[in-house]
Each structure stands twice: as structure tokens, then as C-alpha cells.
Amino acid sequence: AQKVTQAQTEISVVEKEDVTLDCVYETRDTTYYLFWYKQPPSGELVFLIRRNSFDEQNEISGRYSWNFQKSTSSFNFTITASQVVDSAVYFCALSTTGNQFYFGTGTSLTVIP
């Protein structure tokens, strides 16, 4: 069975602090894909990143970085020097060859100015 766990329900940080959002997944498939989405207050989910199971390289995009570790089945997301505009709900998701997506319950991030 496929499962994604985001244990952090809500996080609050002060602007300019770094914050890491945790994501742990479960799957028996050897080929799978991991995603992060951002849902701002407007409600529309925005795609942030995709990573496949064969690529464990970390990725950095501006203030965002992702750490994928197969050994711990984790795909964590770090925001460096957080800004108020980063306030949103962040979802981690897993997909396999069946193209069904499994989403975590989301982490609500509030950045306090």
C-alpha cells in the first residue's frame, strides 16, 4: 500500500528563519515519483518539484531545497530565509506507475512578519 505522512500539521516561524517540512512515504514499488505542492490561501495547488526514485540528488531552487533519502523513505523540503509569501499549506505526494497520486495531509506554514 502507498502512504504519505506529513507529521507536522502546523508550523509557525518568524520571517527570515529557515524551516523544514517533513515527508515520509511508504511504497513497495521500486519505481515511484515524489512531489511537493503549495496551496496558498487562494486555494489552487501549485506544483513545486518532482523527484523520481532513482535520483537521490538534492535539489536547490532559490530559497527552496529538497532532500530525498531512500534509506529513510523521506523527502523533506526546506525553505531558507522564509518570507510571509511562503505562508501556505504544503503537500507532499507520491505516485507510481498507475498514475494515482497519494497525498499527505499537508503542513500549514505560517510565516510571521
Add this chain to the structure above:
Amino acid sequence: KAGVTQTPRYLIKTRGQQVTLSCSPISGHRSVSWYQQTPGQGLQFLFEYFSETQRNKGNFPGRFSGRQFSNSRSEMNVSTLELGDSALYLCASSSYDGTGNNEQFFGPGTRLTVL
């Protein structure tokens, strides 16, 4: 390229009624998925359609149904509405190639309120 569109954006119904929600995917996308989002529950997968065929189905009662048309547009229907059906219903499309390696693009959602 236009994004995923959903209509209507807001809907208010009463218990026992039925409702139909519509989704137009990104041009060229043949896979359409539907999700129900409620506070604290995250995104619950309803079903996925590809080339007019339902390929995957989540754990929802039979009151929830859907279909996809030849132009890839999709509709979902909820019959005999219950208070617990109040939620944001999200549609997502993707250019599925059989690998699962395609991000889903989401529409703005339809906010359904059942009174």
C-alpha cells in the same frame, strides 16, 4: 496554454439534492483526477479518468460518480447530498505517459456547501 478550469467555483445545495461539477483539463492532457479536500483530511482521491475510462477509484460511496468525454472534459456527480459532502472539490489533469512521472496540474476547485 490555458490552465485547468472548474465550474462552478461555488455551489450551495441542500441535503438530498444532487450536484454536477465540471472540469476542463489543460489542452492535450488526457488524464483527469478528482479529489475532495476537507479541513484536516488533506486531499482524498475520488477517481481518475483516462480516455473516457475510469482507471482508478478511491474509497468513496457510490453516490460519487464521474465521467469523461471524448474531449477529455470531465464531470463528477454527487447524488443524495449529505452535510459531510461539504468540501473543496479539486480537479487535476496530467499528460499521463504510463510511467506516473507526470505532475498533476490543479484547477481552482469548486467549493460545495451542503446545508
